[in-house]
Amino acid sequence: MMPxxxxxxxxxxxxxxxxxxDAVDVALDLLNGKDVDKQTIIxxxxVDRDNYEEFLDEDSPY
Structure with a gap:
């Protein structure tokens, strides 16, 4: 299938x-006064035309 x-x-x-x-865990740590790494990168x-087929789901209703 071509794009x-x-x-x-x-x-x-x-x-x-x-x-x-991960975001909720960091928020809870902040609320509980713990030090957190403010530079956390998630x-x-x-996904593009080179790899989109890896993410297709035949059973998806969408």
Whole structure:
């Protein structure tokens, strides 16, 4: 399956759902007065025309 817009490079930066847990853990630590690393970087996954097939789900309703 070829991308519909071959002249346009379309990509998306996806965050893991686990990022929500990480963010809540940091927030709880802050609320409890603990020191936290304020430079925490949560990595993203880039999805584009080169790797989009890895993220397709045949069973997805979308």
């Amino acid at each position: 519909e817009n071959e002249d346009i490079w379309i990509e998306s930066a996806l965050y893991s759902p686990a990022m929500v847990k 990595p993203t996954t880039i």
